[in-house]
Amino acid sequence: MITLEPPLTDKDVEKLEVGDSVKISGRIITARDEAYERILEFIEEGKNLPVDLENGVVYHCGPLVEKREEGWNIVSAGPTTSGRLDEVQADFVKKTGTKVLIGKGGVGKKVVPEISSMNCVYLSFTGGAAALAADSIESIEDVFWKDLGLPEALWVLKVEEFGPLTVSVDKSGRNLYHE
Amino acid sequence: MIPKKDFKETLKKMLRLSATRLPRDIKEKLEEAKGKEENETAKEQLNNILKNLKIAEEKEKPLCQDTGTPIFFIKKPTQKSLNFNLGKTVKEAVEESTEEIPLRPNIVDPLSRKNLETNTGLKHPIIHLIPSKSTLQVETMLKGGGSENWSKLFMLNPTASEEEIVQKITNFLKEAGGQFCPPGIIGIGIGGTADYASFLAKKSLLNPLDKSNDSKNLGELEEKITEKVNDIGSGPMGLGGNTTILGTNVEKAGCHTASLPLGINLQCWAARRSKARMIDDELTIEVPK
Numbered sequence: 001m002i003t004l005e006p007p008l009t010d011k012d013v014e015k016l017e018v019g020d021s022v023k024i025s026g027r028i029i030t031a032r033d034e035a036y037e038r039i040l041e042f043i044e045e046g047k048n049l050p051v052d053l054e055n056g057v058v059y060h061c062g063p064l065v066e067k068r069e070e071g072w073n074i075v076s077a078g079p080t081t082s083g084r085l086d087e088v089q090a091d092f093v094k095k096t097g098t099k100v101l102i103g104k105g106g107v108g109k110k111v112v113p114e115i116s117s118m119n120c121v122y123l124s125f126t127g128g129a130a131a132l133a134a135d136s137i138e139s140i141e142d143v144f145w146k147d148l149g150l151p152e153a154l155w156v157l158k159v160e161e162f163g164p165l166t167v168s169v170d171k172s173g174r175n176l177y178h179e
Numbered sequence: 180m181i182p183k184k185d186f187k188e189t190l191k192k193m194l195r196l197s198a199t200r201l202p203r204d205i206k207e208k209l210e211e212a213k214g215k216e217e218n219e220t221a222k223e224q225l226n227n228i229l230k231n232l233k234i235a236e237e238k239e240k241p242l243c244q245d246t247g248t249p250i251f252f253i254k255k256p257t258q259k260s261l262n263f264n265l266g267k268t269v270k271e272a273v274e275e276s277t278e279e280i281p282l283r284p285n286i287v288d289p290l291s292r293k294n295l296e297t298n299t300g301l302k303h304p305i306i307h308l309i310p311s312k313s314t315l316q317v318e319t320m321l322k323g324g325g326s327e328n329w330s331k332l333f334m335l336n337p338t339a340s341e342e343e344i345v346q347k348i349t350n351f352l353k354e355a356g357g358q359f360c361p362p363g364i365i366g367i368g369i370g371g372t373a374d375y376a377s378f379l380a381k382k383s384l385l386n387p388l389d390k391s392n393d394s395k396n397l398g399e400l401e402e403k404i405t406e407k408v409n410d411i412g413s414g415p416m417g418l419g420g421n422t423t424i425l426g427t428n429v430e431k432a433g434c435h436t437a438s439l440p441l442g443i444n445l446q447c448w449a450a451r452r453s454k455a456r457m458i459d460d461e462l463t464i465e466v467p468k
Contacts, residue, residue, distance in 0.1 A: 019220060034292075064244040064283040075281065076235075076244035081325050081358055104325075104416060105358040126227035127325065127360035127416055128449045130244040131235035149294040151244075151283060164227065166220050166418060176220070177357060177417050 001164065007055040008099040010119050016167045018174040022123055023163035027141065027156065028057040028102070032080050034152035035145060036088055043095045050144040051156055053096040060085065060103030062151025064130070074137050074157070078130030079104040082122070090114035106168055106177035113173050122169035124176070136162040181315070181462055183263035189462045190272035193319050193453040194249065195280050198241045201232060202467045204389040205425065205450045212362055212415070212422040221420025225362075228415075228448055243449045246282040247321035249273050249304050252382065254311035266306060273297075273304045285324065307378070314457040318385050326359040326447040332377055335439040344369070344441060345404055351443055352408045352424075357417015360447030362425050364388070365404060368442035371432035376442035383428035384446045385454075387466075392429065401427040415448075 004012060006026045016022065029051055031039065042049055063077035082103030085092070089111045092098065099120055101107070104127035107115065115122065125133065142156040168176035201209075209232075213225040235242035251269055255261075276282055277298045284296045286303050295301065331351055335344070348365065368379025392398035404427040414420025425448070434440060454466040 021223060062244065062283070064241055064246060064281065066281050076241045076246075076283075078244050080245070081328075083358055104360065105356065106417065124357075124416060124418060126224050126231070127357075128243040128245075128323070128447055129227045129231040131238065131240055131242055132227055132231040134240070134244075135234055149284075149287070151285075164223055166223065168418060176419065179419070 003161070004100065006057045006100070008057070009055070013099050013119050013121050014171050016121050016170050018167050018170045018176045018179070020167040021164045022167060023161045023165070024057060025160050025162070026158070028059045028159055028162065029053065030059045030061040030063060030155040030157065032060055032062050032152060033084060034148040035154050036085055036092055038145060038148065039096065040088060040092060051142065051154060053098050055097060055099050057100040057102065058098045060101065063155055065150055072140050072143060074134050074140060074155070076130035077133045077137060078128050079125045081105045082107055086111050093118050093120045102165060106175065109175070109178065112169050112175045116169060116171055116173040119171060121167060121171060123165040124168045125163070125165050133162065136160055180259070180262055181457070181460070183268055186263070186462060187268050187272050189455055189464065190269060190317065190319070191276050191279070193317070193455055193464055194272065194276040194282070194321070196464065196467050197319060197321055197451040197453040198246050198280055198282060199239050200236045200242065200467050201450065202387065202452060204387040205448070206232065208388055208425040209362070209448060212425065216415070216420050216422060218414065218420040220418045221414045221422065224415035224418060241280065241282070243323060244283060245323045245325065246285065247323045247451065248285060248327070249282070249298060250320045250322055251304060251306045252309065252318040252320070252385065253306060254309045254313070254316040256313065256315060257310045269304055269306055270299045273299050307382070315462065316454070316456045317462070319453045320385065321451040323360070323447050323449060326363060326445045329355045329359040329445040330377070330380070331443040332373055333441040334373065335441055337437060337439045339439055341400065345407055347441060348404055348443060349407045349411065353411055353413070355445060356413050359445040360449065361413065361417060362415050362422040363448050364446040364450055365408065365424055365427040366444040366446060367404070367427065367429040369429065369431040369440070370434035371440055372434070373440055375432055376440035377444070378442070379430040379432060380442035380444035383430040384444060384450065385452055386428045388426040397429045397431065401429050
């Protein structure tokens, strides 16, 4: 089992091979359909993003949250289908400098060489394993863009041994989904 | 006659139970699959799923963050009426459950994409009312969006053979890969009309996997489909392995002589369903137990 601690370097990513089991400790940020669209809009318009994604980990997830007296609580937080973001995925990685994407179902065939050439890898987390995922979330550092709807917002999470995740697209461009 | 309060409370309990735990037949199939897989990645996926089920059950929290679209199948005796507004009561149960369990507010306006926040409104919750000779029976389904996106309707040539039907389904599952959160269930509706074939495909997902089809022919067809699809090897989460599906459920209806509708509805491993029946004047929850 390999443990990754973001922010990540090219070296951290290069050593990962398809089929490896990985856990993550540190900061990860959730983003899905609506957040992707707004992030790309912000960059296009030259606006600052509310959170730095460079060398970071983006988790395709729309968590189930509840409001408690002391603040937000993540109840369940499994991955969502990454394929829906295929059209903008390469552009997103290029413009944000994201090093690791986490989701389910993999990325499209065309996207694989695009992201791997930018030193970005894709890790699969078991779809639906939302209670397991929530168990490794230590705290919510921040939340932005709640106006997109709670599942679509950017949740900045501090996780401890998040996983196990499976490397399914590695630096060499191998893709576990098509092997 | 069941009072409104008891009916609503039972519905809420059903939603809570089904959001947090799976029916026994599904759990057993997942355990069985773990024993059969040799591929390390497949084993890890199944391990994660089973670990997740344990945590969700112990902590009484939704086992998947996508708590789905709540769908109701209600069999109502034709001779007896209820002394409350059924649609309104189901709606209240969904709204209160959304806040209390909680369920993720999933239902949005299809065009503006504005979240309705309550999982109700704009024709929700979806209720299928089925006239019945027997007692009142309620079944619920929390249907995840990822697997629902892998639905299909084919209006086949009426001369299409059973082999061609199996081929259509197998090809569709190849295309779906890991995107519907396998290992799941294939729901098939054959015949009827375009809408009815899709409905049967969905409704068939309520049938437990440990009970064989009432029709011997359909049972054999189910087994053939399961075998063919598992031979593809896409496996748990599409990462490789022998278990892409836990089972297939087929329902059929008569159709127009010029038609052969084939509805497909895929279900992820988180096959959250519940069932309650009137027993001795009490709406008693039988699934999940």
